[in-house]
Amino acid sequence: MGTVDEVVKESGGHEERILVSVRLRPLNDKEILRNDVSDWECINDTTIIYKNVNLSVTERSMYPSAYTFDRVFRTNCSTRQVYEEAAKDVALSVVSGFNSSVFAYGQTSSGKTYTMTGITEYAIADIYEYIQKASCIILFESSAREYLGRDNSSSLSATVNFVDLAGSERASQSLSAGTRLKEGCHINRSLLTLGTVIRKLSKGRNGHIPFRDSKLTRILQPSLGGNGRTAIICTMSPARSHVEQSRNTLLFASCAKEVTTTAQVNVVMSDKALVKHLQRELARLESEFRSPRTSLFPSDYEALLREKNNQIEQMAKEIKDLTMQRDIAQTQVRDMRQLLGDDASLLMQVGLRNYPNLRVQGSPDYRSPMQVSILSDTPSIDADIRTCSDGHSRSSSEDQIIRVPEFEENFLPNSSSPRLLAGSSNYSESDSCEGWDEIEKQSSGTSEDLFKEVHCIETKESSTKGKKESNFSSPEESSKFPAEMTAEIGDKADKATVSPPADDYERVLTPSLKINGELTSLPCKEDQECVSFSPYEEERKSSEEPLSLPSKDSQTLESPKFADNRESVPFALKEEKELNCVHTFEAPSPANLSSPCELISDSPGSRSLKLCRSRSCKASLMDDLHSPRFKELSKNENTPPSRSERSVNSRPECREIKISPLNFTSDVKDSQEKGSTIYDENDVNEVSKGEDTTNENVNDVDDACDARTDETDELQYEKEVKECPEAELEHDKPSKCVRDVGLDPIEEDLKTLRSWPSEFNMRQKEIIELWNVCNISLVHRTYFFLLFQGDDAKDAVYMEVEIRRLTFLNDIYSHGEKTVVNGRTLSLSHSMKELRQERRMLRKQMLRKLTEEERESVYLKWGIRINSKHRRFQLVQRLWNKTDDMNHIADSAYLIAKLTGLMKPGQAPKEMFGLDFSPRPSRTYSFTRSLISSIL
């Protein structure tokens, strides 16, 4: 027999027969005394036989001699054994919710009470044991239900009956009378009814079952009627004297053996539980009805499985990518830590060589927390920051120097930002660091030197008599051009010979003809190309594509952006070995406003290039010729009031100066030896002092300028201003005419330098405001902001260019107009769109460039909740939005520099903002492409 748990598990609602057993008791003392014999014998566990050999043939034919039941117990079997094998299974069904009954059936004194007493005791004991275990379980389940909020008030309800029937007895044998006899009759009737019911039940449930014929059968109906398990233990005496009762008992047992019952679990549920159960069932059925997935076919399961597998693969890839990113980040952190662990000399080396100084404007005590936070891995930063702060914009080496890490990664300014000019776009292929190294090699110390060289030329030029310079440089001798030009001015200033440029050169210039001393503007043939040098220019479509060369540019100091494209913009200057430069202006017609320069010719066979060189001319490279700002500037205090009255046609005094190739080196050397650097204030003063001498040497040019004053019409003037505004200024100052050709910026810059710090701050704020209004690229702003800190006098030029450019854009945008630059339409909406794209890029870069800790630090600093939903979006939206808060501006710049892996500012070519004074690297360098690759 199994345990209670096993019984519970095995209980089921299936049809089964009544378990019938027979227990044979031993002869009792009375029977023994009577010498009664035992005629019954259990031959095995299931069969009992009648062994009286004295029966007649008739008796033998009437009564079977062997009876088989579920279990037969011999006389020596214990009640415990009877219980275990004949009653326990049924009795313990009650704990599983089945009704159960255990009967003891047999004649009087056959041992019914003797058997049932034991069985009941054992059964109760087992049930009690089960209840004890179950109580713990139920208690636990109740707690769980309570915890889970489940209401399960259903319970099992079953009964177990232990029935000790009265024994049937023959009235004759009991010798009872009176009430005892009457009782015996009722008992026998009940037993008879029970027998009848059993017999009928054994034949099936067809027909009427007389359960109500006796109280006994009415009571036992649930146990016999089907919903319950029943075990009948028939007890019998082995004595021959009771053979008839024993046969009846066995007959009863045999009938009972045929009776089948179908026991079912009796579950009792409260109304509340029933309602909830039904509601859940209803919800489940509705869910199945709505969701076809619950009734998926095998094919659907396959598709679902494939989908899940794909998702798993996708997630595995993402995990792999994230792991790789994490490893990279860890490597970077490790490298930085190693860097931190290096000695100070190494830091200095790294800082000076590989991390060019980035000058940062700041208030005296300004120190950007953001900077410290972001660049905390760059040890030199803090030190540099601490040692800085001069109180205002940098103007010396004591300025704050910020080293932005990851400068090996270049960045790409937004398309709306000024692009690298032609030369800049032709840097080399991939190794940006190498490119920078190249720049450094070629221009170490360099831009300054060359700038000085240029101004030395100007100084020297100023010392020549009546000579004017042209800044054209032949492609073959670009680096020498300024000197050559200067020399030519010195040698042939009075020749006014036309040096016809080659076609290609002519193509990029807006020529104007000067015939018999009169200049005639020629339409610019390549306006678009000329404009392409504006700051709005997109990167060149191809490095091989000949770049348009505005005459202004060609007049300006040697520009790297041209140097790289010299081969594609061949000049005839070398062949001609002379360059005519006419210190005069052409006032272009409105149609030719974009014409940056004019080509003049005074003879059919030759043409003179009217070259106007001035700072403004240089600046105009980056400015739009239509810029109203330009017009305003042209009317500034440095502009003689009479300039607007000049006429192009009345410039006889503006001689054409034939310039032949010069020895740049020697000239530069001479100039440098004289210390005539344009931005050296002392030198400037010297130049100013030497003004008279200069004037004497250039009288003819001065005369020309004077003469022009009376003939200039306003329109022409404006055109001139747009093209060569500074040069025009020189015409207003005859006494300075020649010197001004090269040195007019000096005086202007000199004035500026005297109040430069405040001037710088003012311009910087103006630029920042305009950036904001015009939706200029944040990367461009950042680069410009970090690059130009006012510590260099020539920054003024760049800032002026930037202001003009932005003013122009603002003017266009404020009128809702568009402008087309190099085939590209610029408008406010377009700039806004590009700004949004750039912000998206920056958002992505935050994940790539900043560690999680850094990002959290940034969020905290910028007042953004770390767990807010669109925290990166919020952050990029705040960048550069407080134009009046320089701390905010600096923080924005540092963050963007970090995100974009800003290029090495100290080595970055400033010409990307329109001007350049440094030589170009000989090798090509796809700077723009490297920027793109660094961002994408």
Ligand SMILES: Nc1ncnc2c1ncn2[C@@H]1O[C@H](COP(=O)(O)OP(=O)(O)OP(=O)(O)O)[C@@H](O)[C@H]1O
């Ligand atoms: N298996 C047995 N082993 C030994 N003695 C037994 C056994 N069965 C019954 N007896 C004895 O037989 C006598 C009669 O038993 P019991 O009272 O249980 O019979 P009964 O069937 O209940 O009679 P009644 O129907 O009158 O109640 C008792 O003294 C009992 O001890």
